[in-house]
Amino acid sequence: MRKYRFIDLFAGIGGTRIAFEPCGDCVYSCEIDEDAREVYERNWGEAPTETDIRNINHIEDEIPNHDILLACWPCPSFSRFGKKDGLKDERGMLFYEISDILNIKQPKAFMLENVKNLRFVNDGEAYETVVDELESAGYSVFSEVLNALDFGVPQHRERLIIVGFRDDLAPQEDAFEIPKESANALESEKEQRQALAKLLEDDPNEKYKASDKIITDRYNSIENPSEVPEPSVWHENRAGQIKPRPYSSALRASSSWNYILINGQRHPTVRELLRLQGFPEWFEMDGGNQSRARKLTGNTVPVPAIREVAKAIAIELGTPTTQSREQSLADGAVSD
Template sequence: MKQLTIYDLNKNLYKTNAEGKTIQTSWDNFTFIDLFAGIGGIRLGFEAVGGHCVFSSEFDEDACKTYEANFGEHPSGDITKIEAQNIPDFDILLGGFPCQAFSIIGKKEGFSNETCGTLFFDIERILKEKRPKAFLLENVRNLVSHDKGRTFKIITSHLEALGYHIYAKILNALDYGVPQKRERIIIVGFLDNVIFKFPDPIPEKNRTPLSNILEKNVDSKYYVKERIKLSRLERLKDKNYPKPYISHENMSGSITPHPYSSCLRAGASANYILINDERRPTEREMLRLQGFPDSFKIILPYGKIKHQCGNSVAVPVIKAVAKEMIDSLKAYERTTLYAK
């Protein structure tokens, strides 16, 4: 029997067959669906590792406009009205399902919120019908502690009941290269018993500094009124904090500066975060804080882009997890081939 290529997770290398050739796997070319697609941040992460989207769904029409401008397709609408059997076959399900029902900022209603919380069960019915090899779900970190952990337990138990092996971890966008503190729970599942580990944080020297994402010539419309600026500066915790910085107003009214942004939020005031307590971030800067490329098209007004960025994901985090998922799936497939 010829020795087939096996990915060694410990040594991070491939073994080759008797002819010295690396064996290709089906994961060199895979498909995915993009549910609750927003403006396509999760899609970008999986396209970066070789994936091809065969179906997308998004309820918000403004998000659909941005998505279509950048990906050339208008997502299907309300997922609750789409029959699972009508979705094309695919390898991986992706879903950043709505987080408002579980958010620390929101009402924390969880599954009692009929319009948001129960949308998880649409993911469940699609997984049950289509049986993809893997999935990735993303949500706010508070999902883990919501209702004393019962909500998260319901979600994972339902996924395990479908036969999936589950991995979950809270990841911070700061650790993966963008200057934004954004902690999100990532849930990864495999139909087979795939060995998986979440990506390690990247070295600090390789992370994008705040200065690199700021635009040089910013229109005056982004600058706040003088009274707002003075009020912020009066309450600034460290008045000698070096520029550039981004500050936000906390619950006590204090203004806290950092060399990174606090978490972008869809519903926050336009003055929630300010650069140097002087101006709002531009549309491009908000997209950069989420790791979107500068080639990403902006076609809607400021308020709508701000809302969309707040609802989106940090692309580098998704890309890093996607790479680990595909490497793990390749390793499993090669190991299975070798065993046969």
């Protein structure tokens, strides 16, 4: 049985591709951000096929046939931190580009990702429109909000996952379930802190240290800071309140520079940001520009969560999975 073919829309730096490659081959990708494209090409050996999804004028000819469509379309239109313009916003309207491809190419299945607030923006109207469009394209639709913590990643990151199967391949009696957790779920504070400790670097560069003023402000903002267990991530919310946790809050592409600090003292390193999204160690990103790294990691997906979804889709489609690249590297079967 052959592996499936998938396309990777709004590909970012390739987190979704990492999750799906054990089950399939990427035959087309699209990403508009220049920095993301550079990182994508560095790690995959090929630049995204198209820079802007709006430039695809002839879907039938320009996009190859594929089994699964993947798309993590821009979320600011739906985020509780954004203007909540939903599908009326230019970025929100990019969903209709996805819908057009589904209508014309009719792949077997799709997986879409966005912020969980998509369900509630505009009193749920945007989400209802999305589901109606997907069903009108000929798909049975399933959705679930997943948290990275439930898949072994010490980051509280909730995202809406929407999966669809073409009606002629739809699971009988709606039997398909999107996995809500993995065997590595971090349920207790002890498990969360252990996972956090495992991903932190031993001797980070001094450039990641926060200013003396910020550190002092953080320590003055909570009671008994010396009693806070280590490691911890100190999160500053929009009201300026500081809360130490045994895991990171959701990484964000745009936020105050000091909204998360390791042990209240330093910013996460670039490698730590990648690890907080579950990226494998072989994945490379230039650590010289912290702002760039924060933007790119904040715009990607928690790989372990998406990998479980990929497995579930593959099983439903009767498609075999293969060893992941990071597993192959660990076994010495693949070299850089």
